[in-house]
Amino acid sequence: MKQILVISGKGGTGKTVLTGALAALAPNKVMADCDVDAANLYLLLNPSIREKHPFQSGASAVIDPALCSRCGQCSAACRFDAVSRDFVVNPIACEGCGLCARVCPAGAVTMKENTAGDWFVSETRYGPFVHAKLGLAEENSGKLVAKVRETAGEIAESKAADYVIIDGPPGIGCPVIASLSGVDLAVIVTEPSLSAIHDAERVMDLAKHFEVPVKLVVNKWDINPAVTEDIQKLCDSRHVPLIGQIPFDRVVVESVLAGEPVTERADGSLKEEFIKIWEAVRS
Amino acid sequence: MIISVASGKGGTGKTTVAVNLALALGDCQLLDCDVEEPNAQVFLKADIRAREPATVRVPEIDYQKCDFCGKCRDVCAYHALAVLPGKVLFFPQMCHSCGACEMLCPRKAIRETDRTIGEIETGDREGIRFVQGKLNVGETMAPPLIRQVKSRIEPNSVAILDAPPGTSCPMVTAVRGSDFCILVTEPTPFGMNDLHLAIDTVKKLGIPYGVVVNRAEADDLKTRDYFKSNRIPLLLKIPLDRKIAELYSIGTPFIGPMPEYREKFRALFKTISETVKVSP
Amino acid sequence: MKIAITSEGRTLDSAVDPRFGRCGYFLIIDTDTDKVEALQNPGTQQTGGAGIQAGQLMASKGVEVVLTGNMGPNAFQVIQSAGIKVVTGVSGKISEALRAYKDGKLSPAENPSVGSKSGMS
Structure with missing residues (x-):
């Protein structure tokens, strides 16, 4: 079983868009959306939710006003500026370290377990799909991402699936690291702009750090062919295979509006390009 | 503004x-x-x-003072510390710099140092x-x-x-x-x-x-x-x-x-x- | 000598649990007396640092060798610092794994076998 991550x-x-296309093209697979913060893949896969599970993670401090003597030791100890002047804990700022509860001489602080979001196992016409929704303003420590990946891996194993196709989060922090560590291949999607290249390079460094092989796809390559050439040179110098160049095409926009993978709607050379990318991903 | x-x-x-x-x-x-x-x-x-x-503040153990009681490990909500006989291990990626270990060490054997992130x-x-x-x-x-x-x-x-x-x-x-x-x-x-x-x-x-x-x-x-x-x-x-x-x-x-x-x-x-x- | 094997159940007939930090049980076998202790893993539901905790548990139990499927880098660091040997890639029944180790067919790992957080479930 091979795990393929798109970042x-x-x-x-x-x-x-690329993850949706790979999900439609790959045989015998399970899909996972590891962008638990702003999840979008479900908009293309049209899932029927089969299981929903709350995700418990970390804790938040709660001060009992009846016991609180307003001595201020909790707010002095808190590094996260989470205790207000009238001794109420702001759950958004609280990182759950529990130091306030330990230093409170009146025993007025308790740590309450936190529901950080939900995760789902769904059925789609392309196969099983594991996804999640992090609660608003929750900590995205990578734990929910790890949960989604692990569940997708277990389903893939039990169904003897050949591939797990994973939609990754943006950035290079916790959730990306949790998505990246241990996958068989990371497909980096970039576009011909200086900022996208700048960011793609940082992701290449991250993948190198975790010893994950990478391949690169340029999206909307014809927006600026000169910058696309620079991307080709960058790939050559870093020995990263450039496995596809997707043109700017209304069909891509229309497929998103219709809520389906682009390969369902595309034909001719556009569809060929996605098939070529999939062949390069699997090889 | x-x-x-x-x-x-x-x-x-x-x-x-x-x-x-x-x-x-x-x-x-x-x-x-x-x-x-x-x-x-x-x-x-x-x-x-x-x-x-x-930088962020992270703990450093003073082995002259540490008696490996395990208090720092017990108060760390992020499991960033492990205490073994004769050794304290620190996992910097898990640390939130809350300061609990430093503040609550009974032997004042932890001081904080800067780690560049x-x-x-x-x-x-x-x-x-x-x-x-x-x-x-x-x-x-x-x-x-x-x-x-x-x-x-x-x-x-x-x-x-x-x-x-x-x-x-x-x-x-x-x-x-x-x-x-x-x-x-x-x-x-x-x-x-x-x-x-x-x-x-x-x-x-x-x-x-x-x-x-x-x-x-x-x-x-x-x-x-x-x-x-x-x-x-x-x-x-x-x-x-x-x-x-x-x-x-x-x-x-x-x-x-x-x-x-x-x-x-x-x-x-x-x-x-x-x-x-x-x-x- | 005490050998710990990560296990899905409480007996020597159980299957080896491939996960270390989040395994169901640790079966601790004293090879001198053949006494078996089944220890429920307190870290199965933990959201982070389960491998680090499990490593310390092994040290506190005086275990000298751990047989398991996979071990991540943090747990591996704890286990190594505690001077405990690890064999990864172990599967099948607990009794078979134990026999294979006693017969010298399993050799200790030099490196963690998986990345961080692999055993989350």
Whole structure:
């Protein structure tokens, strides 16, 4: 079983469009959306939710005003500026370290377990799909991402699937690292702009750090062919295979509006390009 | 006044809006809080005057005093410490720098030292004072670095914050404390889906907000009606324009070659100032 | 000598649990007395640091060898610092794994076998 992750560094370069296409083209697979913060893949896969599970993670401090003597030891100890002047904990700022509860001489602070979001196992016409929704303003520590990946891996094993196709989050922090560590291949999607290249390079460095092989796809390559050439040179110098160049095409926009993978709507050379990318991903 | 520029979905044009707004205003601060992938400098091209390491506080064990009682391990909510006979192991990627181990060690055998997680650069261009945070590749925790970038906010001036995408801790850390939040979206199903999440988040934080629609279609009445019926304040529409896309791809802020937008961004700022004045 | 094997159940007939930090049980076998202790893993539901905790548990139990499927880098660091040997890639029944180790067919790992957080479930 091979795990294939689609990432980009910069957001909005076309991760989810490519993941949707790979999900439609790959045989015998399970899909996972590891962008638990702003999940979008479900908009293309039209899932029927079969299981929903709350995700418990970390804790938040709660001060009991009846016991609180307003001595201020909690707010003095808190490094996260989470205790207000009238001794109420701001759950958005609280990182759950529990130091306030330990230093409170009145025993007025308790740590309450936190529901950080939900995760789902769904059925789609392309196969099983594991996805999640992080609660608003919650910590995206990578734990929910790890949960989604692990569940997708277990389903893939039980169904003897050949591939797990993973839509990754933007950035290079916790959730990206949790998505990246241990996958068989990372497909980086970039576009011909200086900022997208800048970000793609940082993701290449990250993948190197975790010893994950990478391949690169340029989306909307014809927006600026000169910059696309620079990307080709960058790939050559870093020995990263450039496995596809997707043109700017209304059909891509229309497929997103219709809520389906682009390969369902594309034909001719556009569809050929996605098939070529899939062949390069699997080889 | 602190104005943050955020979005649920990445790549909708946060940096475009933040940089062009800063250039339209001139005398202001621009702080790039997207420390995982900072991009404002690609467009602003400020002269960088200073680089400083960004650090977090982490425990260091004094083996002269430590008796391996295990208290530090027990109080660490993040399991960043392991205590074995004769040895204390520390896992820096798991540490949140809460200070519990240092404060609660019965033998005062822990002192805190600095660990570098990234870099803060400061510079300027055309009256704009620029600050950016850059997280080192392989580091996991953006929020401490974002807080350090924000500690450079000057009082009594206009500070524009380019926030990271999403609605979780990095975005919230950047946006928290703003007087106003500009949410940038694009009129696609992905963009609108994530705009809703972002609106709910800034509402939860109690921050007044307005929306800039980027890559808007000329005749897109659907978006306009939608904003109206859902009472979402629409601040500005930037059209889907090949010229803007080309300028973006080579890292040129579009208000230079398209000066009509200078006035539009100034009007946007005026609207925001008036909203902030009347907000509690 | 005490050998710990990550296990899905409480007996020597159980299957080896491929996960270390999040395994169901640790079966601790004293090869001098053939006494078997089944220890429920307190870290199965933990959201982070389960491998680090499990490593310390092994050290506190005086285990000298751990047989398991996979071990991540943090747990591996704890286990190595505690001077415990690890064999990864072990599967099948607990009794078979134990026999293979006693017969010298399993050799200790030099490196962690998987990345961080692999055993989350």
